[in-house]
Amino acid sequence: MANFSRKLTACSKRLKRGENAEDRISELPHEVLVYILSLMPMKEAARTCILSHRWRKVWTFVPVLNFDGSKTLYDYEKTGHDRNEGKKILDLEKHRYINWVKSVLKSYQGPAIEEFKVRFDLDLQFRCEIDYWIRFALDKNVKRLELDLSNYLDGCQLKCYQFPLLSNGYTMKRLRSPTLGLPSCSSLTALTLKEVNVSGDALQYFVSSCKFLERLSITGSGSLISLNLGSPIFLKYLEIIFCHNIRSVELSACNLVSFRYFGPRISFPFENFPNLVELYLGGSYCRYLIYNIHHFSAFLTQLNKIELNLSQIEEDMDFHDWPVLGHLRQLELKVSGDYDDNLLVLSPLIHASPNLYRLVLKVDWIEPLVKAKVMRVPESPHYQLKEVEIVGFMGLGADTEFITYLVKNAVMLEKITVDPREPDLLGSPWEYEDLKRIKAARIRAERLRKRGFLEDKLVVL
Known part of the structure; x- marks a missing residue:
């Protein structure tokens, strides 16, 4: 699919020159074209707007918004700049990334979002933008939400973005307010947070409003100490990785089939999961299991x-x-x-x-x-x-x-x-x-x- 837009561009040029070429793809139904573009990288899909009037707004209905900036970060790593110069370049790339996401969301016309994925090195400096992205996704009844804000420079946990939406003066009491709190999360089936600080209380409240949540993945949260999720009915996959301050997990999920954990020894009620069939363990807890x-x-x-x-x-x-x-x-x-x-x-x-x-x-x-x-x-x-x-x-x-x-x-x-x-x-x-x-x-x-x-x-x- 990476070459799809280039092929369409070539076809469009031939048509403009009056050459004999059939553009059968453009004759496909709107829903089919949207599906095709959803299989392409976000930037490639957006470029199809230049092909013709027929294609100008098709990409704005794509239900998969994958803002994956890992290639940019890889290129940054390869530059080999010293720390001060590298920080300046990375800061510039961060603002470019922010503007890219902002421009896409401004043009977006789809009624709902299947998947909303952010992958870039972002911290508290961009809390207002990230807050807006989350609200935008939830307002669009997103099903799969992923925030991967992995730090490529200094790995400082103190600068991590705080989830959910606590950075603009919100408190847990205000979050519970129907007018000031989170939008409806009833459509969310998968939540992935990487290098995002989230407390047990905030996560418990958020998950309690996600009635159909099936997958929950938390990686690299320094704020997660105790997690009590109660009895989520639909939760099937739980992942807690590199949350080194965590001490306990309280959960009773009869439908849980997969548990992935890397970290210190914790209190965890395995007996509450009669249907668990997949287990991943690493860190101190893995060694504890082996010796006991x-x-x-x-x-x-x-x-x-x-x-x-x-x-x-x-x-x-x-x-x-x-x-x-x-x-x-x-x-x-x-x-x-x-x-x-x-x-x-x-x-x-x-x-x-x-x-x-x-x-x-x-x-x-x-x-x-x-x-x-x-x-x-x-x-x-x-x-x-x-x-x-x-x-x-x-x-x-x-x-x-x-x-x-x-x-x-x-x-x-x-x-x-x-x-x-x-x-x-x-x-x-x-x-x-x-x-x-x-x-x-x-x-x-x-x-x-x-x-x-x-x-x-x-x-x-």
């Missing part, structure tokens, strides 16, 4: 998918005492590999999951050496494991040994995907930045195929 597995045994056995961010592999980590995870179908493990770590320490987790179908291992190598610490692991055939993915592959000993072990024991293995990109950079503009390392890892991966035990099962990205 007997407290979680009954709960873990009901899960279909588990993701564990283990950080570094510690010498006293022992997964042999884990309960049999009979329902587990997908297991994702992320570790930071040190100079002598052996990935085979994770093998008991695989064999504690007799019905495991897919395994994903993400390794962030700190100081990889050719030879890992020697470790003897008995062979134990696994009859259900069919798909394996190794992200962060370097082929310098430990990950190659781990793959060899899997091939020997996963007797029904159908595909093993090797991805040399760094796990934390996947999906970002930086994922192919270290191209030299990636190419070297790909060559080492192909050697595994040539040994004969992988053949067509190996996929190298």
